[in-house]
Amino acid sequence: MGGAARCYTASPEETLSGPLRPVIAEQGALTRGLVAIGCVEDAPPPLGGLSPELARLAGQVVESRGWTGKTERQLTVSAGDGAVTVVLYGLGPSRELEHPRVKRWLDRVAGDCAAAEAPELLVVPPVHRVLGTPAGAATLLRQVALLGYAFDEYRKPSRPALRRVRVLPPVRGEGVYRGARKTAAAVARGITLARDLANTPGNRATPAWIAGRARALARRIGARAQVHGPRELARLRMAALLAVGRGSANTPRLVRLEIGTHGPAVALVGKGVTFDSGGISLKPGPAMDEMKYDKAGACAVLGAVQAVAELGLPVRLRAYLPLAENMPGGRAFRPGDVVTTRSGKTVEVLNTDAEGRLILADALTLAVEEGPEALVELSTLTGATVVALGHHGAALYSPDDGLARTLLRAAEDGGERLWRMPLWPEFREEIEGRHADLRNLGGKWGGANTAAAFLAEFMEGCESWAHLDVAGTAWHPGEPGPLFGATGFGVATIVNWLLATLDAG
Ligand code: BES
Ligand code: MN
Ligand code: ZN
Numbered sequence: 001m002g003g004a005a006r007c008y009t010a011s012p013e014e015t016l017s018g019p020l021r022p023v024i025a026e027q028g029a030l031t032r033g034l035v036a037i038g039c040v041e042d043a044p045p046p047l048g049g050l051s052p053e054l055a056r057l058a059g060q061v062v063e064s065r066g067w068t069g070k071t072e073r074q075l076t077v078s079a080g081d082g083a084v085t086v087v088l089y090g091l092g093p094s095r096e097l098e099h100p101r102v103k104r105w106l107d108r109v110a111g112d113c114a115a116a117e118a119p120e121l122l123v124v125p126p127v128h129r130v131l132g133t134p135a136g137a138a139t140l141l142r143q144v145a146l147l148g149y150a151f152d153e154y155r156k157p158s159r160p161a162l163r164r165v166r167v168l169p170p171v172r173g174e175g176v177y178r179g180a181r182k183t184a185a186a187v188a189r190g191i192t193l194a195r196d197l198a199n200t201p202g203n204r205a206t207p208a209w210i211a212g213r214a215r216a217l218a219r220r221i222g223a224r225a226q227v228h229g230p231r232e233l234a235r236l237r238m239a240a241l242l243a244v245g246r247g248s249a250n251t252p253r254l255v256r257l258e259i260g261t262h263g264p265a266v267a268l269v270g271k272g273v274t275f276d277s278g279g280i281s282l283k284p285g286p287a288m289d290e291m292k293y294d295k296a297g298a299c300a301v302l303g304a305v306q307a308v309a310e311l312g313l314p315v316r317l318r319a320y321l322p323l324a325e326n327m328p329g330g331r332a333f334r335p336g337d338v339v340t341t342r343s344g345k346t347v348e349v350l351n352t353d354a355e356g357r358l359i360l361a362d363a364l365t366l367a368v369e370e371g372p373e374a375l376v377e378l379s380t381l382t383g384a385t386v387v388a389l390g391h392h393g394a395a396l397y398s399p400d401d402g403l404a405r406t407l408l409r410a411a412e413d414g415g416e417r418l419w420r421m422p423l424w425p426e427f428r429e430e431i432e433g434r435h436a437d438l439r440n441l442g443g444k445w446g447g448a449n450t451a452a453a454f455l456a457e458f459m460e461g462c463e464s465w466a467h468l469d470v471a472g473t474a475w476h477p478g479e480p481g482p483l484f485g486a487t488g489f490g491v492a493t494i495v496n497w498l499l500a501t502l503d504a505g
Contacts (some may be wrong), residue, residue, distance in 0.1 A: 033120030036109040037103070039069035040094040041388045049124060049168040050086070058086050065277065071101075074108075084286065085116060096465030097128055099139055099415035100392070110147040110482045113162055121147070121163045124258030127170040129302040133495060136414035137177045141167055141184035142492070143415065144193060151199040151485055185195070187414075189494050191488035194303030198296040198474065200487030202275030206250035207323035210272060210295060212320065214255045217302055217485075221309035223259035238322075238362035239339045240347060242271045242366040242379070244323035244355040247279055247332025252324035254363060255298075257305055263314035264501065267372035268305070268494065269363050271356045271379030272298030272323035279326045279352030280334050287477065293486055294356070296474035297378035298323060300490035307495050315498055320367045322359035326352065338436045342366065343458055346436035354440045356381045364458040372404060375465040377455065378490045386472035394473045397452040398466035406504075407466055407497050414492030418468065427453040468493075 035054070039045040041119050045062055047055040054077075061077045063068070073090035089105050091097055106123070113121050130136050148162040169177035197205065197213060211227045218225035230251045233242050238254065245252030253386055255272075273294035277283060283291065298321040305319050333339070337349045339358070342365040347358065356379050367375055385395045394411075396418040398404040410417040427449040430442035438457060442450025452467050459465045473489040 033118040034113050034116060035086040035122045036061065037088045037124040038091050038105055038126045040091050040097060040128060041069040042094055046089055046124055046126055048171060052088055054288045063091060070436060088453055089109045090199060091126060097130055099130060102140060106143050106147060107483060114159045114285045121162055122168060124168045132173055133169060134176055134180050135469050139415045140182040141180055142188045145184060145188040147321055149192060164501045176461045186307040187492050190303035190307030190491045194299040194488035194491050195486040197299040197302060198293055202292045205274050207253040207274055207325060210274060210323050210330045211253040211255050214257060214302055217306055218257055219258060221306060223257050227254045228254040237342045240341045240358040241322050241324055241334040243339045244326055244359050248327040250323035250325045256320040257319040259309055260316045263316055263373045267367040267375040268301045268319045269367050269377040270298035270301035270321050271360055272321045273356060274323060274325045277328060278425055279355060280328050280332055281353040282328055282349045283353060290477060293475045294380050296380050296486055297470060300378050300488060303488055303491040304494040307491060308498060313498055313502060318349035318370060320363045324359050324364040326340040326355045345457065348433045348439045350438040350439050350441040352422045357440055357451055360455055361458045364455060368459055368462045372395040374493060375462050378468045378470055380471045380474050381469045382448045382451045382471055385469040388448060389419055389472050390477055391472045394420060394422045395448055395469040396466060397421050397423055399423060400464045403464050403466055406500055410496035410500055411493040416489055422449060423452060423456060495502055
């Protein structure tokens with residue numbers, strides 16, 4: 001089996017730091033570590049690419065143990081001197097196989113690698129429709145490349161490093177997999193940037209620090225960067241962004257990045273609250289530390305910008321990041337305050353913890369003024385989104401069915417889930433102001449929807465916009481482990497969406 005046609009070896013300059021380079025495997029190349037074979041129930045295990053001895057051994061075990069490939073089943077075959085462990089993983093029936101299940105499998109594989117202290121990993125995906133397309137292959141390769149990710153900036157390395165990961169393409173899939181490597185690597189690096197930034201705690205990741213990282217990114221990719229501090233924000237009449245940042249010694253910033261001179265004009269906007277204490281409407285103590293991730297939208301935008309630049313996509317891309325720290329204090333804004341946003345609309349602040357929509361209001365106004373053909377905004381905006389969708393998907397709001405469809409598809413192909421939510425006029429009624437044009441708080445129920453209705457007020461004049469509430473998907477809460485921390489959710493969807501848009505145009 002195998003032969004020259006399926007062999008591909010990476011040259012040394014293709015090896016990267018950061019995410020592991022997704023390398024297409026040479027047949028029988030693994031000499032130590034773990035071989036993870038994904039098996040669907042209704043097809044024989046994909047043993048074809050293994051070395052003849054391993055394939056024979058695995059085949060025997062499969063026979064004798066009546067292996068079926070049922071979900072969550074696992075079968076270990078130790079080979080020869082024990083340097084290589086082959087593990088078959090059940091992925092269930094093929095008609096049920098989607099990226100989230102593949103991702104769950106890979107996360108389990110990562111855990112098994114860590115437990116076995118395997119230095120190398122060879123992933124053998126099943127032959128399957130979802131994994132056979134260019135986008136599907138890129139998603140799998142990227143997820144494999146990210147299996148070695150850990151945020152060890154502030155601690156000794158948390159687990160023995162996975163030094164090399166490889167993927168054996170499905171039969172007849174080698175061309176597709178080789179072709180998908182570039183996208184996979186760019187998205188993996190974008191996600192790594194987004195995760196590193198979002199994981200950085202509030203005492204370091206202040207608005208000024210994030211702005212500095214954005215500037216550094218711009219220098220690296222040849223983008224134009226503008227960073228506006230408090231004085232310029234006042235000149236820009238961004239009173240809502242200033243109000244949110246007023247209680248903190250770490251003053252707010254607005255970052256604007258611009259790259260590309262040809263192609264569709266696309267605006268990306270990301271919420272960058274570097275820490276959200278709730279302000280005067282202080283949050284309760286439990287899990288408040290997680291509010292360091294409240295800048296994840298802005299971080300995902302930076303990751304996407306990096307990936308787009310690396311792939312050289314022909315778009316005129318502009319990114320807008322409102323950055324502020326929401327803190328209580330003697331100078332903090334307060335419930336009852338009225339602020340005049342850049343748009344001219346006044347907002348009655350009924351809860352200082354509904355701060356994301358305030359800083360976004362000013363940034364969205366600026367973005368829309370510059371006349372983008374499409375605008376996509378990402379924010380960890382509401383706890384209500386987590387109530388609705390849990391941690392399994394992000395909420396999508398858009399008045400444009402075409403854009404919504406493309407985004408849903410882009411997300412699905414990229415292994416990220418979006419679920420479309422309503423922009424009903426009743427939610428707009430709930431945020432009608434009393435002493436101002438608007439209030440920043442709706443009624444008790446449907447909080448994600450009233451927040452979206454609020455944002456919509458600042459995108460008038462833009463026909464094609466989408467708001468992604470990533471509150472439930474931007475990080476994994478809980479205890480340390482391979483999954484803990486920021487996810488970089490949104491980077492893959494944005495890149496896939498742009499790729500699809502450029503393909504169609
Ligand atoms: N950053 C939070 C939203 C959030 C909460 C994201 C929990 C992820 C997990 C946002 O600024 C916020 O505090 N929203 C309030 C809005 C409310 C005061 C209308 C919320 O969701 O409770
Ligand atoms: Mn808040
Ligand atoms: Zn917030």
